Amino acid sequence: MREIQDECFFPEGLLCELRRYQEWGVKYILHQGRALLGDEMGLGKTVQAIATMVSLKNTNATHFVVVCPASVITNWCREIGQKSKLRVTKVHGARREAALVSWVKLGGVAVTTYETTAYFVLGNDFKFSLMVVDEAHYIKNAKAQRSINVRKLCEHTERLLFMTGTALENNVDEMVSLIQILRPDIFLSIRGISFMAAAQQFREQIAPVYYRRKREDVLTELPELVESRDLNTIRGVCEILGNQCMNPINGSLSPQRRQEIIDEFNMAPAGTVLAAQIQSGGTGLNIQSASMVIICEPQLKPSIEN
Structure with missing residues (x-):
């Protein structure tokens, strides 16, 4: 040591x-x-x-x-x-x-x-x-x-x-x-x-x-975690938020398009929402601009949410 x-x-x-x-x-x-x-x-x-x-x-x-x-x-x-x-x-x-x-x-x-x-x-x-x-x-x-x-x-x-x-x-x-x-x-x-x-x-x-x-x-050394539960799908989120919500990230997107959406989100004004399937959005991507992360679909494996 x-x-x-x-x-x-x-x-x-x-x-x-x-x-x-x-x-x-x-x-x-x-x-x-x-x-x-x-x-x-x-x-x-x-x-x-x-x-x-x-x-x-x-x-x-x-x-x-x-x-x-x-x-x-x-x-x-x-x-x-x-x-x-x-x-x-x-x-x-x-x-x-x-x-x-x-x-x-x-x-x-x-x-x-x-x-x-x-x-x-x-x-x-x-x-x-x-x-x-x-x-x-x-x-x-x-x-x-x-x-x-x-x-x-x-x-x-x-x-x-x-x-x-x-x-x-x-x-x-x-x-x-x-x-x-x-x-x-x-x-x-x-x-x-x-x-x-x-x-x-x-x-x-x-x-x-x-x-x-x-x-x-x-x-x-980490920011505090605030956890709140709500059980809606990504489609419902997008419909409710309308123009405030960006194109969702899902498994059908190419890696390049995924990155383009991330870039657009990073440049977007405050209050913009990025909706993403948890396994598509969480694979090695750094979404640095997000001030809050809300998990809307609890996973069977807690490690995926982490």
């Missing part, structure tokens, strides 16, 4: 303030070098990753990679641009090869998708400083092609950060498969005791690589 607290963090070039628990998370990532950050959704894993890259840049690091699902690649690029002075390059789509060449030459953060990692052709001696893998449970299956491609790319990085809001304690096999990539030494020590996931011995063994905070752990 003392070693992590004393870890140097250099925030120059970070354009936002971190909460205390977020700065601690950054120091944990920097100190450990290879880590699995499992903070609950909404606690700011993205900004902790960005702050880590900023600190490393201030100690002469030049190249970084973020691998994420295609649905959030635009959001990652925007978050990096808004919250830091880091140069960001989207390596995706028709211009992926040119973008990759530009990133290799000029440095900064290459943001790409799991599928596009297949096109990352780098020289054996080319190394970059940090690779961030968002929604890392996507590569739980070692035999899947995207898992193979990401593991190959890991060979070029000095530091490795896996991130997931999924509670891996509920699926120990997923956790162990990710730890195997990050820290083979720890994997060997827990391979035979994974059935004891709830035991203190297991938690102590994975502490150097797996770090997770829940909302209740950091409540003193």
